[in-house]
Amino acid sequence: MRKINSSKDKVEDEITFSDEVIKNRIGKYGAVYFPSNIQESIEDILGNETKKEILHDFFKALKKYNEFTKQLKGSKLNPSLTVLLYGPPGTGKTSLTRGFSKEYDIPLCVVETDRLVSPLLGDTIKQIRNVVELAAEIAKERGSFILFFDEIDAIGSERSNIHEVGEIKRAVISFLQVIDRINYEGVPLAIFGATNHQNQLDSAIWRRFTFHFSFEFPDYHLRKKIIESFLDKVKNAKIGVDESIYTNLNDEYGRIQGISNNLEHKLGYIVSEFEGNILWDELHKKSEMKGLLELSKGYSGSDIERGTKVSLLKAINTERLTYELFYNSLKLVGGTAIHVERQDVLSDRRNKEINSKRMGNRSSNFSGPPEI
Numbered sequence: 317m318r319k320i321n322s323s324k325d326k327v328e329d330e331i332t333f334s335d336e337v338i339k340n341r342i343g344k345y346g347a348v349y350f351p352s353n354i355q356e357s358i359e360d361i362l363g364n365e366t367k368k369e370i371l372h373d374f375f376k377a378l379k380k381y382n383e384f385t386k387q388l389k390g391s392k393l394n395p396s397l398t399v400l401l402y403g404p405p406g407t408g409k410t411s412l413t414r415g416f417s418k419e420y421d422i423p424l425c426v427v428e429t430d431r432l433v434s435p436l437l438g439d440t441i442k443q444i445r446n447v448v449e450l451a452a453e454i455a456k457e458r459g460s461f462i463l464f465f466d467e468i469d470a471i472g473s474e475r476s477n478i479h480e481v482g483e484i485k486r487a488v489i490s491f492l493q494v495i496d497r498i499n500y501e502g503v504p505l506a507i508f509g510a511t512n513h514q515n516q517l518d519s520a521i522w523r524r525f526t527f528h529f530s531f532e533f534p535d536y537h538l539r540k541k542i543i544e545s546f547l548d549k550v551k552n553a554k555i556g557v558d559e560s561i562y563t564n565l566n567d568e569y570g571r572i573q574g575i576s577n578n579l580e581h582k583l584g585y586i587v588s589e590f591e592g593n594i595l596w597d598e599l600h601k602k603s604e605m606k607g608l609l610e611l612s613k614g615y616s617g618s619d620i621e622r623g624t625k626v627s628l629l630k631a632i633n634t635e636r637l638t639y640e641l642f643y644n645s646l647k648l649v650g651g652t653a654i655h656v657e658r659q660d661v662l663s664d665r666r667n668k669e670i671n672s673k674r675m676g677n678r679s680s681n682f683s684g685p686p687e688i
């Protein structure tokens with residue numbers, strides 16, 4: 317029987333942040349994910365094992381945050397629940413966070429940070445403060461919450477809409493202040509930041525995050541696993557996958573490993589496939605054929621996923637995925653690394669131009685990125 321005035325009912329009556337309310341209110345700032353609607357799991361993002369281990373500890377602590385803070389009270393060691401994920405696009409930063417959100421049953425809001433940044437400085441500061449404070453209220457009531465600032469470098473970088481150095485600095489300060497306050501109050505709110513432009517991230521923001529996790533383009537060992545996992549997904553869609561894809565992949569993998577071992581023996585160190593072309597040149601001495609692993613050097617997991625999806629468009633008609641079709645589809649989508657390298661060169665050039673303009677305009681006032 318239901319006791320009308322029991323304290324439990326009272327608590328239930330006072331719930332302000334139902335899923336619906338969260339979606340309406342914090343949804344203004346970005347995409348809201350509730351664990352039951354999230355499709356990916358932590359295991360879908362292959363590799364990254366050390367990060368996953370640390371993140372498991374992090375989220376376990378977040379779930380037991382109240383006990384945790386009680387125990388730490390007086391120690392002046394308030395845990396700062398901040399994580400920065402950096403590295404090229406398509407390497408799993410957002411998906412892995414969604415996987416953890418699902419696994420630990422904690423809702424998540426992914427904020428497109430550049431949407432918070434407005435040419436009117438007052439607005440930027442207000443928006444940043446509003447979203448963090450709202451997330452903190454939700455976290456307090458729901459027990460935990462994750463606020464994920466995607467492209468966090470938009471706060472305090474040359475890419476932002478703010479053009480005055482002094483104003484950029486004030487936006488950064490305001491961001492840091494609000495994070496500090498939340499940490500100080502001991503709110504069970506995890507704040508994540510993600511960036512593809514770590515060299516453009518304000519150093520004060522960088523330092524404020526407790527954990528820094530680097531995401532990289534996958535090496536050939538991991539690419540093999542990622543390719544195989546997407547082939548499994550094709551099979552799950554009841555489309556036949558030619559055995560030759562697996563045999564070619566295994567043959568190529570064996571060849572690369574053999575050469576890598578020989579080189580290591582000869583040179584006395586492990587040759588990275590991303591270090592010049594030593595490994596691939598050796599490979600070509602032994603065989604002419606370029607395989608899937610060589611083709612996909614500099615591809616992100618997301619590029620391999622896109623390539624697989626392209627191949628599906630054709631394979632769905634023939635109900636068969638052939639080696640040639642898969643190879644050509646991966647080739648068609650291309651890898652991200654080449655664009656990232658080009659962008660770095662361009663942004664270096666742009667930064668130099670901006671700096672030299674600044675030096676001209678305001679003599680020696682400008683000396684590097686804003687520091688706190």
Ligand SMILES: Nc1ncnc2c1ncn2[C@@H]1O[C@H](COP(=O)(O)OP(=O)(O)O)[C@@H](O)[C@H]1O
Nearest residue numbers: 360361362405406407408409410411617618621
């Ligand atoms: N290491 C990986 N293993 C498997 N799939 C990956 C991996 N990295 C990326 N992907 C695929 O790429 C997709 C997009 O990744 P995403 O999380 O959006 O990257 P980022 O946030 O770093 O730009 C993922 O959903 C996943 O399908």
Ligand SMILES: [Mg+2]
Nearest residue numbers: 409410411466
């Ligand atoms: Mg992302």
